Amino acid sequence: MSAKITTLRDAVAELVHDGDTIALEGFTHLIPVAAGHEIIRQGRRDLTLVRMTPDIVYDQLIGAGCARKLVFSWGGNPGVGSLHRLRDAVENGWPHPLEIEEHSHAGMANRYAASAAGLPFAVMRGYTGTDLVKHTPTIARITCPFTGEELTAVPNLGLDVAIIHAQRADRKGNVQMWGLTGVQKEAVLGARRSLVTVEEIVDELEPMPNQVVLPSWVVTAVAEVPGGARPSYAQGYYDRDNDAYRAWDPISRDREAFTAWLKSEVLA
């Protein structure tokens, strides 16, 4: 089974369903923003949104009412401040209440690794003594059968869909990304279905340093979406638009400003 090369609109329509558990991953670099906006446009609801570092595109999905729950480890606008739509949902239940399931980066990274490995859980040292243990049921103790030592277990994420953005794919649907690639490989390998948006589709994938290649047969769909990671960056294509991240702060602080922004920038 090779990846289907399709459009962003068709891919989201086919792969993302109401109620899905979905990760749009990217660790500062290569954030699949265009795909997030397409999900808003198609009006998906009751999504469980998973991401280590939900940033402004998750703030937008939450503000637009797509999410029922957020599974995450650090929810902020990096270098700027809070995610105000996230806060408004958590603190005031607007546009509706948002359940949260909160981990550390190490815990989320291990949950992605367990998901990619087809295991129900992963083992790590972590969380001991923190208050996260009291509020997050997906943290458990586990005993080493050889030494008796107590460690921490975190479960598989149970992802229905993973969406990532990569620099390139070839015409067969093999995907190539390079630079800082976070947990994107784990997200795709750990999900039942996957969509990769790419800057461009090329005839041949020239090897790059620190590349990660996902063969076509582990990807469900590929869509060419130039600029699909803006305002984050795509190494070799464009830089991070730091002004856009700063500009998000005043828009997101105010429900009306946000609603107007959504109408003019995403839904129009």
Place this chain on the structure above:
Amino acid sequence: MSAKITTLRDAVAELVHDGDTIALEGFTHLIPVAAGHEIIRQGRRDLTLVRMTPDIVYDQLIGAGCARKLVFSWGGNPGVGSLHRLRDAVENGWPHPLEIEEHSHAGMANRYAASAAGLPFAVMRGYTGTDLVKHTPTIARITCPFTGEELTAVPNLGLDVAIIHAQRADRKGNVQMWGLTGVQKEAVLGARRSLVTVEEIVDELEPMPNQVVLPSWVVTAVAEVPGGARPSYAQGYYDRDNDAYRAWDPISRDREAFTAWLKSEVLA
């Protein structure tokens, strides 16, 4: 703490002690053969030898009487046949009995991963229904605290020393290898001490596709040993000497021929 750049002789003298648990890793590619011969020359004894694929250099270490125990997953002369010194030790106790602890590749790979991660064990699906479970005490059952599913646990390898061969290091002791790199990163990160022999020491490490870089501060010692992986290969430097692997078969079948070979080729 940076890696010390030293000679093979001094590094082995300092880092490898009688009774150590030691891995000389390499998966067909980049096998640290010269380092193995130096261990034989220095007359180390009672070693627990660890390797996924013990090949002719482990056959030589075992025949030379360096080993008390072998921890492995596939012990053969790839494409040729048996390791006759290993078989003579296991079947006939020559030159002295060899204890074996036997795993699958997946199990050994996970033991290396647990070692690199500083965990007492790793979780996997494996071994279920096999007779390995009856003979290998380092295979245990473990229950998922979230789903109740039964899985398999394998322990940390407890490595005192890891030795690998790489293509290059820079003058600070940063190590670079590329091509198929097996479990070598895990071996170095999982051991208390490590030695990397390299084809050459260069001023600057030019990035290579599929490279693995080990920063100087996780390596104990680096020694320049050109050809140190022969008769295996070092991508970009020399090819595998398949004739040497075939030639090993008749030498290793016979204790006298082996002893003569050891005297003339290693100890001389």
Place this chain on the structure above:
Amino acid sequence: MTDFAPDELLTIAAARELTDGTTTFVGIGPPGAAANLAQRTHAPNLVLVYESGAIGAKPDRLPLSIGDGILGETADAVVTVPEMFNYWVQPGRIDVGFLGAAQIDRYGNINTTVIGDYASPKVRLPGAGGAPEIAANCGEVIVILRQSKRAFVERVEFVTSVGHGDGSPGYRERLGLRGRGPVKIITDLGKLEVDPETREFVMTALHEGVTREQAIEATGWELRFADDVATLPLPTAEELETLRSLKA
């Protein structure tokens, strides 16, 4: 017609079993040669996965070992060995596992560990390698092995890789093994396939010119035959030529 060696017959027959577009986990020896031959003939889109970490390798000659440099150089992706087993084999991403064996029994259990007593063996074999988890997790397993009473035994002396156990219904499911396990054994005499009712391997085809008596004689259990035993056509000149050019 060209002469050919038993291993060539075996390899060519095995290559024919591979469907284009599937992913195949490839070991050394005949399985590797068969997979490379298939890629060069009827299955150009066969994805070759090697335990050394090469995914989608397209070697232009037969790799000399599963860690041959040509694999990494021609692969779509290169991964570490822990990643190969954890992210690729374990979740069942590979359609077909291609295995050899020292011994196999009527239920497809495989021994590559030891002949005789484990503690003081008659013959110490190389051991498990990747086979136990390939046999457990790949979609299905094809075994390639020359047929003889020594190799085809009533019960393997050591279960290195699980086939269908004692043949009882649901044996693999009870162990939580996800793949279908061994489904075919390709030999120099013909082909055995697992009977879905009894989980016993029965001879479903013979190479042209091979008799039932030869097969019975080369099998350590009371060999059964399918109702219709097919005849496998001999290697074609093109197949032989391609196989030999791979090894050159």
Place this chain on the structure above:
Amino acid sequence: MTDFAPDELLTIAAARELTDGTTTFVGIGPPGAAANLAQRTHAPNLVLVYESGAIGAKPDRLPLSIGDGILGETADAVVTVPEMFNYWVQPGRIDVGFLGAAQIDRYGNINTTVIGDYASPKVRLPGAGGAPEIAANCGEVIVILRQSKRAFVERVEFVTSVGHGDGSPGYRERLGLRGRGPVKIITDLGKLEVDPETREFVMTALHEGVTREQAIEATGWELRFADDVATLPLPTAEELETLRSLKA
């Protein structure tokens, strides 16, 4: 003397705490600026490790985020995020963890999660990020934070990252935490260090021109002072210039 902002004072003081040749886990904001400044001044062999996967980064400008492309491009090695936490942070390979905080208490416990009730919070903060495991596993932790009664509290409302717990002897050891935990807090007023006897943070130094009263006023617990309270020299023109050029 040049004028400087409180964050500049803080950053420069923190940079001075980093010893050349050590490995430092770097977050965003003042900790990142401090580590980059140290590398550019007295600690050229400081190894900067970023949770985004860059090991040994040598950025020639201040990274705009922990995932800035400049980090990967200048790093000795780039690894995935799971590898970073499992192979590098978890086994305690990093000497110094450099953390910020929203709240910190007298025993160095850190809150970056929530102010008020968890279920219906007054302020929802960004959350844990890499901090809990950095605080648990790095050799030691240095916290960088502007000093105020809001931030320096008697008891944090949520323990995101464990310091010295309730201050009882062996608190960290009982939890199996391997690193020494928070040892210093660098503030815009001076420096607090952990008292090895009581595990309470005491003021051991003040920036030039800062009074004890200012420090007491900006601390939510009954602040103790060391027997000898040192005076930290003000930022030099060179330090300020280097810091500002980094941000340019």
